[in-house]
Amino acid sequence: MKTFEIEIKETLSKIIEIQANSIEDAIKKATLLYNNEEIILSSDDYLDTEIESFTTSN
Template structure:
């Protein structure tokens, strides 16, 4: 019997509205809030699952 590594990848997504003076600033603000745990994605943000055989490069 062989063994295989199978990857399960779930995709979560959420749109966040933020006031900023530029697109770069908006990304920085949202990124900082996400890293600080102020924005948390959960099962309500689920959109897709992919299951694939893992093949190292």
């Protein structure tokens, strides 16, 4: 019997509203909030699962 490496990826997604002067500023604010754990994604934000073979490039 062989051994295979299988990768399992789950995607979480949340839409939030940010007030800002530009889209770039809104993304920066959202990034800061996320990095400071003021925006937390949970299993309620589940979007998708992918399961596929895992390969590394050498």
